[in-house]
Amino acid sequence: MYRPAIDLVKQALEEDGAFADITTLSTVPEDQWSKGRILARKPGVIAGLSMAVETFRLVDERIQIEQLVQDSAHVQANENLLLLSGPSRSLLSAERVALNFLGRLSGIATLTAQCVQAIEGTHTRILDTRKTTPGLRALEKLAVQAGGGQNHRFGLNDGVLIKDNHIKAAGGIAQAVTAARRFAPHLLKIEVECETLDEVQEALSANADVLLLDNMDVEMMQQAVEFIHQQAPSVLIEASGDMGNNVERLRMVAGTGVDFISIGALTHSAPNFNVSLEFA
Numbered sequence: 534m535y536r537p538a539i540d541l542v543k544q545a546l547e548e549d550g551a552f553a554d555i556t557t558l559s560t561v562p563e564d565q566w567s568k569g570r571i572l573a574r575k576p577g578v579i580a581g582l583s584m585a586v587e588t589f590r591l592v593d594e595r596i597q598i599e600q601l602v603q604d605s606a607h608v609q610a611n612e613n614l615l616l617l618s619g620p621s622r623s624l625l626s627a628e629r630v631a632l633n634f635l636g637r638l639s640g641i642a643t644l645t646a647q648c649v650q651a652i653e654g655t656h657t658r659i660l661d662t663r664k665t666t667p668g669l670r671a672l673e674k675l676a677v678q679a680g681g682g683q684n685h686r687f688g689l690n691d692g693v694l695i696k697d698n699h700i701k702a703a704g705g706i707a708q709a710v711t712a713a714r715r716f717a718p719h720l721l722k723i724e725v726e727c728e729t730l731d732e733v734q735e736a737l738s739a740n741a742d743v744l745l746l747d748n749m750d751v752e753m754m755q756q757a758v759e760f761i762h763q764q765a766p767s768v769l770i771e772a773s774g775d776m777g778n779n780v781e782r783l784r785m786v787a788g789t790g791v792d793f794i795s796i797g798a799l800t801h802s803a804p805n806f807n808v809s810l811e812f813a
Contacts, residue, residue, distance in 0.1 A: 534587050541668065542587050545630045551592060554626040567621040567812050571635070573608045574807035578646045580604045580676035581638030585615065588631040593623030605642070605679040614808065621812075628810045637669075638676040639806035645680025645799050651780040652787035657794055660685045660771070664797035673800045685795055693717050694745070696726045706732060710739035724771070733757045743769040746791065751782075755789045762790070771795055 546552065571585065582604055589596045596619030602608060614635075617624055648659045659682040665673045674684045686692030695709045703709035706725060713723050724743035725736040730753065736744050744761060746754050754772060761768055771793040772786050786794055 534583055538584065538672065539587060539591070541672070542584060542591055542630070542634075545633065546588065546591060546627070549630050551626045551630060554622070557622050557625045561621050561625065563620075563622065565621040566619060567624055569617045569624055569810055569812045570613045571615040571617070571631070571808055571810050572611055572613050573639075574809060575610050577608060577639055577643035577806050578680050579606045579608055579614060579635075579639050579806075580642035580679035581635045581672065582614065584634035584638070584672065585631040588634065589617065589619075589624070589627045592627040593620055595619050596623055596627075604675075605681075607646070617810075624810070624812075632808055632810065634672075635808050636805045637666075637803075638672060638679075639808065640803040641673055641676035641800055642680035643806055644803040645677050645682040647780075648776075648783060648794075648796060648799070649681040651783040652794070655787040657787040657791055658683050659799075660793050660795040661799045662773075662795050662797040663688070664801040666800070677799055680799075682799065683793075691721075693721050693723045694726070695724065695741075697728070700726075706735040706741075707739045710736070710741055722769075727757070729753075730757055730760070733760060737761065737765050737768065741768065743771060745771045745773055745795075747772075748774040751785045751789065754786065754791070758790045769793070773797075 579602055582600060586598055586600065589598060596617060599616040601613050601615065645659065661674055661677040661682060662685055674687065677684060693713050695713060700706050700709050703712060710723055710725060722742035724745055725741040726745040726747050727733045727736055728747050733744060746757050749757065758770055761770055770791045772791040773795045776782050776794065776796050783794065
């Protein structure tokens with residue numbers, strides 16, 4: 534596991550007081566050993582198993598772990614994910630942090646998989662956004678991948694995305710795109726956010742590489758896609774807005790012919806996936 538992820542686990546354990554677990558220290562004998570299992574409480578897609586495993590290992594290297602599934606696995610309710618054996622105190626003290634990572638990341642993977650399934654049969658791909666939990670972006674984007682989605686730019690430094698406030702500050706779409714062409718490396722595509730058909734025309738005239746159709750209703754989006762395909766077939770089209778896992782809207786948006794649908798809800802609003810640790 535890469536160093537930042539290990540550091541995150543250590544930070545989470547320290548935050549939880551796992552090495553000074555008063556309840557466990559006062560009620561469980563030091564020499565007691567237990568066997569247990571981590572299981573899914575509902576159907577879904579799993580992500581974050583490596584974080585859960587690392588949590589138990591950092592608490593106590595004597596814990597034996599058998600991993601029964603891999604990240605991106607589709608599991609059923611009550612399906613076992615990990616089998617554990619080790620000092621009872623250590624298992625109990627590591628429990629919550631391990632489940633927090635596993636529940637959070639599996640929730641993202643499960644929601645992503647639902648969105649991907651909703652547009653099955655189209656050429657549209659589901660993307661995440663930068664609306665992630667501070668410090669957990671890399672993990673949450675991996676969880677999106679586990680659910681079958683793809684990652685948008687990781688940070689502000691690896692892609693040009695000109696949004697409404699950039700346009701206002703630059704003095705217009707043409708000015709913003711021209712400035713970006715001069716400044717950005719030639720290998721980076723330049724994407725422009727558009728909220729109206731007039732802005733779509735301006736962005737095409739400025740030779741943007743990608744157009745982001747933001748908060749458009751489906752009728753306007755369809756018009757925009759048809760216009761872009763006629764005027765600049767090589768331009769990629771992304772749609773965004775308040776979609777979440779609204780299956781009907783996702784299908785309608787994908788049906789317009791957009792290349793991508795970016796969904797902030799994948800990471801900022803995914804329900805926690807219910808997993809638990811049970812002793813034998």
